[in-house]
Amino acid sequence: MNQEGNPFRQSRKRQRSHWLTIHNQRGRVAVHMWKQNAKTLIYAALGRKTAGVDGRTALLPQSKIKLVDWAQYRAKTWTPLPVKRVHIPKAGGKKRPLGIPVIADRVLQARVANALEPEWEARFEPKSYGFRPGRGCHDAISAICLTLKGKNPQRMWVLDADLKAAFDRIDHEHLLAQLGAFPARERVGHWLKAGVVDRGRLAPTEEGTPQGGVVSPLLLNIALHGMEQAAGVRYRKLGTNAAESVEGAPALIRYADDLVALCHSYDEAAKDKAKLAEWLRPRGLAFNEDKTRIVHADSGFDFLGFNVRRYDGKLLIKPSPAALRRIRERLRAEMKALRGANVSAVLHKIDPIVRGWRGMLITADRGFYAYRLWEAAAEAGADLLWRMPDGPRLPVVRRLPDGSYESFLLDPKVRSRHAVQRHRGSARIEEPSGIPVRVVEYEVTNHEGKGEIFCLITTIMGPDDANAAELAAVYTGRWEFESGLGEIKTHQRGRGAVLRSKSPDMIEQEIWALLLTHYAVRHLMCEAADQADIDPDRLSFIRSLRIIRRPVTDQAGFSPSASRESS
Numbered sequence: 432m433n434q435e436g437n438p439f440r441q442s443r444k445r446q447r448s449h450w451l452t453i454h455n456q457r458g459r460v461a462v463h464m465w466k467q468n469a470k471t472l473i474y475a476a477l478g479r480k481t482a483g484v485d486g487r488t489a490l491l492p493q494s495k496i497k498l499v500d501w502a503q504y505r506a507k508t509w510t511p512l513p514v515k516r517v518h519i520p521k522a523g524g525k526k527r528p529l530g531i532p533v534i535a536d537r538v539l540q541a542r543v544a545n546a547l548e549p550e551w552e553a554r555f556e557p558k559s560y561g562f563r564p565g566r567g568c569h570d571a572i573s574a575i576c577l578t579l580k581g582k583n584p585q586r587m588w589v590l591d592a593d594l595k596a597a598f599d600r601i602d603h604e605h606l607l608a609q610l611g612a613f614p615a616r617e618r619v620g621h622w623l624k625a626g627v628v629d630r631g632r633l634a635p636t637e638e639g640t641p642q643g644g645v646v647s648p649l650l651l652n653i654a655l656h657g658m659e660q661a662a663g664v665r666y667r668k669l670g671t672n673a674a675e676s677v678e679g680a681p682a683l684i685r686y687a688d689d690l691v692a693l694c695h696s697y698d699e700a701a702k703d704k705a706k707l708a709e710w711l712r713p714r715g716l717a718f719n720e721d722k723t724r725i726v727h728a729d730s731g732f733d734f735l736g737f738n739v740r741r742y743d744g745k746l747l748i749k750p751s752p753a754a755l756r757r758i759r760e761r762l763r764a765e766m767k768a769l770r771g772a773n774v775s776a777v778l779h780k781i782d783p784i785v786r787g788w789r790g791m792l793i794t795a796d797r798g799f800y801a802y803r804l805w806e807a808a809a810e811a812g813a814d815l816l817w818r819m820p821d822g823p824r825l826p827v828v829r830r831l832p833d834g835s836y837e838s839f840l841l842d843p844k845v846r847s848r849h850a851v852q853r854h855r856g857s858a859r860i861e862e863p864s865g866i867p868v869r870v871v872e873y874e875v876t877n878h879e880g881k882g883e884i885f886c887l888i889t890t891i892m893g894p895d896d897a898n899a900a901e902l903a904a905v906y907t908g909r910w911e912f913e914s915g916l917g918e919i920k921t922h923q924r925g926r927g928a929v930l931r932s933k934s935p936d937m938i939e940q941e942i943w944a945l946l947l948t949h950y951a952v953r954h955l956m957c958e959a960a961d962q963a964d965i966d967p968d969r970l971s972f973i974r975s976l977r978i979i980r981r982p983v984t985d986q987a988g989f990s991p992s993a994s995r996e997s998s
Contacts, residue, residue: 483533511621514641516629530641540645543615556659561687562648568735580746586693590700591732593722597688598642602715661710700725794909819886833899841865871899
């Protein structure tokens with residue numbers, strides 16, 4: 432590539448002077464992210480402004496520290512208090528009852544959930560997606576898509592089912608029996624029997640778990656564990672961590688108390704419904720007959736806010752009419768509330784609702800690229816900026832004024848078929864066509880004159896929206912931030928190490944100390960590079976850190992919180 436006039440090439444002196452500034456900014460971003468993570472963890476564990484029947488909250492740092500100390504050392508004799516019943520609106524004009532535990536019970540429930548969840552995550556069925564870490568609605572919809580897509584899918588009859596008041600009707604004895612010898616089993620039983628205060632009146636709870644408790648979603652999943660087996664779902668192992676459904680068996684996808692069973696015939700779906708109803712009975716649960724039906728995939732069904740239906744042999748998944756209606760109602764309410772406001776205020780409020788993923792930019796390195804992955808990510812609506820892996824260059828369709836060019840990504844299957852046609856000398860060769868992209872290419876060189884070509888592809892097609900230099904700077908910023916965060920969190924702090932401070936203020940001080948140490952190490956590396964007349968980026972941060980640590984005999988031999996108390 433011609434180096435003259437290249438906007439991405441910097442002089443060595445300018446590059447070195449800018450080096451420390453970049454790492455300083457990188458560290459500040461890391462500190463900001465760590466502060467947000469610390470706050471998120473604290474608020475997730477202790478709650479914010481929602482009080483239970485005792486009216487207590489823990490909004491100040493001092494209150495949070497006292498509550499954590501109590502949970503750690505003095506909570507053994509605690510007796511659970513009743514939950515406070517509140518009602519929130521739900522679809523159809525009905526009200527959903529929620530049970531709000533007191534903040535002390537919420538803290539203890541979070542601790543129990545953290546201990547119970549790993550065991551059950553290893554046992555839960557593969558197509559259970561509700562209230563589980565790393566899983567969500569879109570995973571459940573993807574499982575349905577994989578089963579119903581194609582020209583001739585086998586499971587075309589759908590049992591679209593919903594459980595009636597699942598949280599409120601779980602049988603306590605059966606649930607506790609599922610927990611087995613879990614150490615906190617007795618405490619869980621006390622939470623289930625604690626009672627509920629509704630409009631100032633205390634009522635006993637003979638069944639169910641409060642919908643609103645920290646541990647309640649996990650308990651619901653435990654109570655419903657085994658539903659796939661009861662429906663006759665069977666899997667064939669493909670390896671250590673992979674399996675596929677056995678032909679002739681139904682497929683069941685569940686999200687909390689909503690589920691669909693995909694069957695081969697109407698009779699099979701009816702039999703599955705009868706078997707599941709019998710399986711649910713000892714658990715205190717039953718189907719909501721008003722929302723449970725058996726339909727054909729060509730007729731369609733609604734699940735988790737999506738409408739799933741096959742049209743003339745093609746599967747189409749789109750937002751359900753009810754979901755679209757909710758968006759329209761929300762927009763209508765916002766517009767009424769914004770009457771008389773200026774245009775800027777209206778756009779600020781409405782834009783996030785309408786756009787969703789639109790306007791976001793997702794960056795990824797060359798180890799992340801794949802045609803199918805790019806296709807799926809682009810369909811989500813966000814703009815993409817990914818680095819292409821090393822290999823042949825993409826074809827140039829049209830050169831753009833900023834030095835980038837328009838091109839296209841070709842499906843690997845189409846590319847291989849096109850290559851075979853050309854090799855055989857076929858008289859009719861398919862014209863290559865694919866997903867349109869814009870390509871930004873530039874070269875990064877070191878002081879020895881050796882360069883590396885960076886090839887970025889993006890969905891932002893117009894240079895007026897973002898020119899090549901701006902896109903290259905955005906990608907460089909992503910790389911700088913990820914590298915800096917990895918150096919501080921993984922290498923400098925130590926793999927698996929945790930912060931030892933016990934208050935938000937001291938956590939901030941501890942993070943600040945890590946940042947100063949990182950900056951000092953980088954500064955020494957820059958000075959060493961200047962003396963050796965080499966590029967600072969050629970020095971290894973890990974090796975530099977090891978050399979600096981050698982003369983340190985007592986690394987952080989004190990507790991930050993302890994030192995503060997002693998002072």
